[in-house]
Each structure stands twice: as structure tokens, then as C-alpha cells.
Amino acid sequence: MKTAMIDETHNPSLTSWVGSANGHSDFPIQNLPLGVFSAGSELPRGGVAIGDMILDLAKAGRSGLLTGDAQDAAIAASGPTLNPLLALGAGPRRALRRRLSQLLATGSDDRRIVEGLLYPAENCTLHLPAAIGGYTDFYAGIHHALNVGRQFRPDNPLLPNYKHVPIGYHGRASSVRVSGADVRRPNGQRKAPDAETPTFGPSQRLDLELELGIWIGPGNDLGSPIPIGEADSHIAGLSLLNDWSARDLQAWEYQPLGPFLAKNFLTTVSPWIVTAEALAPFRTRQPARGADDPRPLPYLWDETDQDRGAYGIALSVLIRTTRMREEGQAPHRLGTGPATNLYWTAAQLVAHHTCNGCDLNPGDLLGTGTISTPDDSGVGSLLELSRGGKAPITLPNGETRAFLADGDELILAGRAVADGYVAIGFGDCRGQVTPALAL
Structure with a gap:
């Protein structure tokens, strides 16, 4: 039986340039959970929690910062539910996690671009992450x-x-x-x-x-x-x-x-x-x-x-x-x-x-x-x-x-x-x- 592997994204010394993530009780950089959010009158789309912020996966998929399976995963999460992303399985999900970990880690060369992908969670509405068929x-x-x-x-x-x-x-x-x-x-x-x-x-x-x-x-x-x-x-x-x-x-x-x-x-x-x-x-x-x-x-x-x-x-x-x-x-x-x-x-x-x-x-x-x-x-x-x-x-x-x-x-x-x-x-x-x- 195969289970998810421990890799560099779990490194306990890893910190983020998103200051609220460091020491966050739920969403440090080692977590990066998936959800669906909306901001203001914008349409719901996939996001990732990092500290007190939410990273917009729809924007990330168009940013040029992602390639291969990671980009496929972000694009699959660009709509109002995560069902298309969940259907892809563990490979693309893991690729997205590893790339986002790199982009959000302290010292990331792409910080200025990624800052434009973030929303304060307190200004967002959270939705069901998937359309539940059963x-x-x-x-x-x-x-x-x-x-x-x-x-x-x-x-x-x-x-x-x-x-x-x-x-x-x-x-x-x-x-x-x-x-x-x-x-x-x-x-x-x-x-x-x-x-x-x-x-x-x-x-x-x-x-x-x-x-x-x-x-x-x-x-x-x-x-x-x-x-x-x-x-x-x-x-x-x-x-x-x-x-x-x-x-x-x-x-x-x-x-x-x-x-x-x-x-x-x-x-x-x-x-x-x-x-x-x-x-x-x-x-x-x-x-x-x-x-x-x-x-x-x-x-x-x-x-x-x-x-x-x-x-x-x-x-x-x-x-x-x-x-x-x-x-x-x-x-x-x-x-x-x-x-x-x-x-x-x-x-x-x-x-x-x-x-x-x-x-x-x-x-x-x-x-x-x-x-x-x-x-x-x-x-x-x-x-x-x-x-x-x-x-x-x-x-x-x-x-x-x-x-x-x-x-x-x-x-x-x-x-x-x-x-x-x-x-x-x-x-x-x-x-x-x-x-x-x-x-």
C-alpha cells in the first residue's frame, strides 16, 4: 500500500515570507490546504491557505510561475469547485504543493509576483471545496x-x-x-x-x-x-x-x-x-x-x-x-x-x-x-x-x-x-x- 511521502515541503525549519504563516496554529507553510474562496463580487475559485492569507490558484495557473503537473493542477482548481483537481490524483496535487512551497518559502526569488496572488482571508468568503455527489x-x-x-x-x-x-x-x-x-x-x-x-x-x-x-x-x-x-x-x-x-x-x-x-x-x-x-x-x-x-x-x-x-x-x-x-x-x-x-x-x-x-x-x-x-x-x-x-x-x-x-x-x-x-x-x-x- 502506497502512502504519501515525506519530502522537503515538510521540513520543520522551512519558513515563509508570508509572516503570518510562521507559527500559525493551522496554516504554516508545511500545510498548504486546498479550498474554494471568493473575494468581493468575484467568482469562487480554488485557493490555498497560507497563514492569514489565501493564494489564488486561478491566478497562479496564469502567472507563468507553474509548469507541467503543477500548472495542470492549478488550472483544474480554477473553477468554483475542486472536483477537477481531485480527479487528477496525487501526482499533480503533490507537484502543485512542492512548487507553491518553493514560491512561498523565505528567500523566494518570485515573491513580488506571488504577492499579487494573495488575498487577506478575513476579506474572503469560503465555500464548500467540492460539489458532493455522494x-x-x-x-x-x-x-x-x-x-x-x-x-x-x-x-x-x-x-x-x-x-x-x-x-x-x-x-x-x-x-x-x-x-x-x-x-x-x-x-x-x-x-x-x-x-x-x-x-x-x-x-x-x-x-x-x-x-x-x-x-x-x-x-x-x-x-x-x-x-x-x-x-x-x-x-x-x-x-x-x-x-x-x-x-x-x-x-x-x-x-x-x-x-x-x-x-x-x-x-x-x-x-x-x-x-x-x-x-x-x-x-x-x-x-x-x-x-x-x-x-x-x-x-x-x-x-x-x-x-x-x-x-x-x-x-x-x-x-x-x-x-x-x-x-x-x-x-x-x-x-x-x-x-x-x-x-x-x-x-x-x-x-x-x-x-x-x-x-x-x-x-x-x-x-x-x-x-x-x-x-x-x-x-x-x-x-x-x-x-x-x-x-x-x-x-x-x-x-x-x-x-x-x-x-x-x-x-x-x-x-x-x-x-x-x-x-x-x-x-x-x-x-x-x-x-x-x-x-
Whole structure:
């Protein structure tokens, strides 16, 4: 199995003449994530984050500074979505990264030209990075599965299939939105455990789900599965993902076919795709599978993937209530935990998704499922933290939450860290709850 290689773009001593990039918590020169932006009345097009600035890929493609695969990649990213660039695969993407690293590095001879390609990020609008043809949400966070399972099946929290097959369902691509979009509280049917009939109205148990989003690169033809040894080459990069959930709607509707209205009202993603190439130094062993666990079937097993298939990313969830904003208080961190708490690797998710011949296309999106810790230090949902609403949490200002209230803002953050390398981040993945429509 081939994974992205570490090269000169990851050099920890590399600095940029873009001053804000040096020491930037998310976007130092070692990151260079891909996204789509617009400035003023200009049309959306591809861009690269560097510190507090965005480099215009459409202008870069016409600048004369790029050649070969790097220029092809920039031109492919010149439109309103990155789908054409994602379709090109790792080679052109890596060539673009290496050339941009040279152009943005301290001492670049082309600084004066490149300065004309930059926009202050604060003056720009960020858009979805790709037109998402298909969205699939998995359930690969084993501690989330255990934490939730214990609430309903204390003696048998994991169903028998969990450690044999990646569990997932097809979500609604049309309601995926970029960070910052409001989260309208959904209406739907819900039924109290002691009630004889259901009622209709706003969800009373609105929740977050801390996940990683996996962006698909070239993809596969219908009927042609992606082998586990090749799956990594079809992963263009990662973002943060919040698959908002209405737990009361879900409890009533999910039997026998699974989530529906409880999930399809909104999914939020961070705007930047942190590329597979940028993440190369942060690949690590998959630790969540126990020594006594069943070995996956051969189509899901690759030794290299087990050694390097996980990501050393620290994930965090923060909340800021209406009262906290009014009083000028900073967001409160609900918890932090590692992305290595996923039971299945991204490559295994891709291989399983396509083993029956299902086609994945450039710009398709996979959610990992909620990523949680075994204890309360880094759980990825309030369903876990409040024990299904039975043990509301108390915030530092005295407010309590079992589930989300109108006005609450949730912020997901991620930071890839490895010894000997400059840490890189993902940018915010945030959304604020607004009241349900009266129906």
C-alpha cells in the first residue's frame, strides 16, 4: 500500500515570507490546504491557505510561475469547485504543493509576483471545496459505539458485526454545508418512551457528532472495487465534520432502516481540505484494534495500512452559548481526544465502500463516525457526555446542558502533531443553532 511521502515541503525549519504563516496554529507553510474562496463580487475559485492569507490558484495557473503537473493542477482548481483537481490524483496535487512551497518559502526569488496572488482571508468568503455527489457516514469510532451501546445494552454494547465489518449508511449530500452555516433545529416525529402515540415538533435532543471528513480523489468505475492496497491513493485529504443529530427523532424512526430525518437536515464541514501529502508525517499505527479482536477479512487487511493507516490528530469540541457571547466569554472546551480512536482506517472504509462495485467519484465525502474517548475527556457527542440526557453537564458559567439549546455555537478543531514536525491544523468547523420553523 502506497502512502504519501515525506519530502522537503515538510521540513520543520522551512519558513515563509508570508509572516503570518510562521507559527500559525493551522496554516504554516508545511500545510498548504486546498479550498474554494471568493473575494468581493468575484467568482469562487480554488485557493490555498497560507497563514492569514489565501493564494489564488486561478491566478497562479496564469502567472507563468507553474509548469507541467503543477500548472495542470492549478488550472483544474480554477473553477468554483475542486472536483477537477481531485480527479487528477496525487501526482499533480503533490507537484502543485512542492512548487507553491518553493514560491512561498523565505528567500523566494518570485515573491513580488506571488504577492499579487494573495488575498487577506478575513476579506474572503469560503465555500464548500467540492460539489458532493455522494455522502456516506460511517460508525468507526469504537469508543462512541461502546459508550452509546452501554446506554441501551449494558451487558452487550457492541453488536456482533461491529468488529468484522465497517458500519455505515448513505447520508444526504445536498444538506452538507461549509463551516459557519446556521443549524436550523429540525422538526419531526418523536415518541416519549411512556407515550402511546408520537408527536410532531422541534427536536428536544439536538446533538453534535465530532468526526473527520474524508474527501475522495480519483475514485473508481461502477463495478470495479478499490483494493485495500490502492485505497489510500483515492483519499485526497481530510477535513473536520459535524454530523448534527436529532436524537429523539432518531430513536423513533431508525428501526428498521436506520437514520433519516434525524441526520439529513445538516452536516457541517470545515472549508479546507488538508491534503494527504500534508498529512504524511502524521500517519501512525492503528491502535484501536485489540490483540484478541478478530482479524478482518483479507479484502480489508493490509500490513502497511495497519502500520500507517491512522492519523495523529488531536480533536476538540468547544461550546459557546448565547449568554457566553453576551458576557464576552471565550468558548468552553467540552473535551479533546485523538483521531486514533477510530477502529477502521480511512483506507478500510474506502475498500469496504467499493467492494460490491459501488463507484466513488471525485469530491465524494465520507464521514468517519463520531470519534470519542473511553472516558469523558474527549467524547464527541452530548449523548455520551450527558448519559443520554440523564446527567446534564454544568458549564463554567453555571448553565447546564443535556443537549443543545437554541443559540448554542459548536466549534470543532483539529491539530495534527508528530515529533520532529511542525503541527498543522484544519481551521474551524462551526455552526450555531437557530430556532425551528413553526409548522
